[in-house]
Amino acid sequence: MTSEFRVLGAGVWGLAFSDYLLNLGHNVEIFRRDTSLESIGIQQLGLKHIKSKHIKSLDTLNDQKSGNEINIVAVNSQGFSDLLNNYESYFSRVTELVSLTKGIDHQTGKFFSDLVFDKFINIRKYGLISGPSFAKDLCDGKRINVSFASIDDKLSKTMFEVTRSSYFQMTPTKYIYHIEIAGIIKNIAAIICGMTDEIFDKGIHVNKIIKKACDETWLLALELFEDLPGDEYKDIVDNLNRDREMIISSPGYIGDMILTCKQNQSRNYQFGKLIADKKISIEHAKKNIGTIEGYDCCKTLVEKYGARSELTNLLYQIINSQSEDRENIIRKIL
Incomplete structure (x- = not known):
């Protein structure tokens, strides 16, 4: 056809x-x-x-x-x-x-x-x-x-x-929201994975960060329904929890997380590797890489959406900190 x-x-x-x-x-x-x-x-x-x-x-x-x-x-x-x-x-x-x-x-x-x-x-x-x-x-x-x-x-x-x-x-x-939010959080997680792979032994913390990113995506999606009446909210949460394994295992959720967080082709991962170096400023790294979705989405989620999630707020602290403090901040999640 x-x-x-x-x-x-x-x-x-x-x-x-x-x-x-x-x-x-x-x-x-x-x-x-x-x-x-x-x-x-x-x-x-x-x-x-x-x-x-x-x-x-x-x-x-x-x-x-x-x-x-x-x-x-x-x-x-x-x-x-x-x-x-x-x-x-x-x-x-x-x-x-x-x-x-x-x-x-x-x-x-x-x-x-x-x-x-x-x-x-x-x-x-x-x-x-x-x-x-x-x-x-x-x-x-x-x-x-x-x-x-x-x-x-x-x-x-x-x-x-x-x-x-x-x-x-x-x-x-x-589940559009879950796939859309996963597409945002994966880039934030990829920056953090790039940093940890550069600061510590490559790969030893990646799976833990991906797990946190999946959980964070899930919680952010639930927040979208918090203003609904009690019974309606409960029904939605019950239905989502029933389908949780199917939703998370979809290619656009966990599949995209794994690829972006483990592949050097990812601009967000490359940005994370750069800012792991205390000598490199955030602005220099941005100029070197170009568009960095994880950086932009992190700022928007915190400053306009009011996101309270762990990875997002961790990265927000990193990009607003002095270069010598970045490693100490990243250790908080490990």
Whole structure:
């Protein structure tokens, strides 16, 4: 079955996913600021199917008609809210949206799924793709299993059917908040893992930190329902606890945690290794690495969301401390 896709603001993962969809025989339009083939890193990623005809200027998005296309947001976390705001006219005409981007809006403190639902009453179907993989792995045809989080069964079924292959599969889950929060906490945990691997023997504390990150994700998700009436809150907690093992074992939860916390390719892990050195300032490390999702999300969770969780507050102390105090702070969790 051939489907129509629009990939919006395609970054590295968006380009890899677009190439994969084209390989499956789907029709794909890629909207990005730079429309030149030279800018997308065809050789570095190993892209085989993207041609000039597939790429359109993002500036034309508001002029596009909306039909039966599956729209996939593929910007980095910094650009998510800007994409929604700059192309509000287009998004106000679509009814469903899929995202490769997960995180929290640093202006409002809202999770991206809430940002979409609050801003666009027309979008009632929303799905999130998340799992333990790198873009290059998809291009190389390595076996990948990711989570597709959505409360809409029809959207989940469609995405499962039109994207699966011998080496790629989506595992449906209804627990969007858990997958979204796991995507945030994994980056915070990866920074701490990078620090501990640099300060102590590599790997000896990683599993403990991942366990704490999984527990922290669970508690943060529960906090979202605390304002509900007592009986309703109890029912939700009971249902979540019943499905806890299934939720935590999903690719977008524990799978993503393990990959991000143990792989040197992770920018957050690299940032952690850098700031373990007392001679390197936080600002220098940020400039060296670039966008560091764990750093930004940590500040937002504490300053705007009021998060009380252990790992998040530990990292917040580290990034606001003197360089010579970082090792003493990190020892508190071990």
